[in-house]
Amino acid sequence: MRDSFYKRAVFVIFLIAFVFAYPIEKGVSDEKHHTPPSQQRFDNIDLWTKIFEDPARDKWQMPDEVIKNLNLKPGDVVADLGAGTGYFTRRLAVAVGPQGKAIGIEVEPNMVKYMEEDAKKLNLKNYTARLVKYDDAGLEPNSVDVIFICDTYHHLEDRTNYFRKAARSLKPKGRVVVVDFYKKQLPVGPQDLEHKLSEVMVIKEMWEAGYRLKRFLDFLPYQYFIEFEL
Numbered sequence: 001m002r003d004s005f006y007k008r009a010v011f012v013i014f015l016i017a018f019v020f021a022y023p024i025e026k027g028v029s030d031e032k033h034h035t036p037p038s039q040q041r042f043d044n045i046d047l048w049t050k051i052f053e054d055p056a057r058d059k060w061q062m063p064d065e066v067i068k069n070l071n072l073k074p075g076d077v078v079a080d081l082g083a084g085t086g087y088f089t090r091r092l093a094v095a096v097g098p099q100g101k102a103i104g105i106e107v108e109p110n111m112v113k114y115m116e117e118d119a120k121k122l123n124l125k126n127y128t129a130r131l132v133k134y135d136d137a138g139l140e141p142n143s144v145d146v147i148f149i150c151d152t153y154h155h156l157e158d159r160t161n162y163f164r165k166a167a168r169s170l171k172p173k174g175r176v177v178v179v180d181f182y183k184k185q186l187p188v189g190p191q192d193l194e195h196k197l198s199e200v201m202v203i204k205e206m207w208e209a210g211y212r213l214k215r216f217l218d219f220l221p222y223q224y225f226i227e228f229e230l
């Protein structure tokens with residue numbers, strides 16, 4: 001009860017902030033120095049598999065809760081942007097069922113290969129992987145119901161233009177869901193504060209890219225879950 005009151009309160013505060021731009025500007029001014037770990041390579045597959053697929057991650061990443069909160073329907077097409085080893089992609093493929101599709105979008109050929117083998121091993125025909133360029137999600141126009149992006153938003157450069165372009169790939173009522181680390185010292189995730197983005201900054205940038213805040217959820221201990229629509 002208290003929890004849901006809190007979530008509603010956070011949501012309303014964000015809405016008010018958007019109407020009266022001042023608090024957003026103020027929040028953002030503290031964050032002018034965000035440096036994306038630009039084009040950081042994730043080519044060491046052994047190292048990153050250990051990190052992304054660490055069974056201990058499940059405890060704080062709560063993948064089942066994340067998937068549940070995406071409210072996917074059978075047949076939906078989901079793009080997992082910056083999918084890594086497919087930690088979420090394989091779960092998304094199960095969630096949307098055989099008529100749906102989960103596409104792991106990656107800039108690292110090693111990760112794409114890893115996901116392709118993963119899909120084969122799991123015999124999930126609706127789980128595919130796609131190699132893309134850093135500045136383009138490479139999705140066809142009007143082809144995707146949900147763009148899901150976990151721990152990757154802060155890696156992108158020129159995010160406003162990136163998501164402006166990505167908007168074309170969304171079907172009517174399409175959504176973008178960003179899960180990323182709170183900008184504070186945490187026991188997991190990137191340790192460099194400079195590389196993280198506050199939830200206020202994400203909302204501001206997405207607003208500039210033409211998206212509206214739909215939901216802000218705080219059920220994860222270290223990450224925000226923010227849903228946007230056009």
Ligand SMILES: C[S@@+](CC[C@H](N)C(=O)[O-])C[C@H]1O[C@@H](n2cnc3c(N)ncnc32)[C@H](O)[C@@H]1O
Pocket residue numbers: 039041042052081082083084085086087088105106107108111132133134135136149150151152155156
């Ligand atoms: C921190 S990992 C997150 C992996 C995965 N989402 C997860 O939660 O396990 C970030 C991933 O994003 C990929 N990446 C970075 N920039 C990207 C871009 N511009 N487009 C697509 N993928 C990107 C990296 O190669 C890396 O695998």
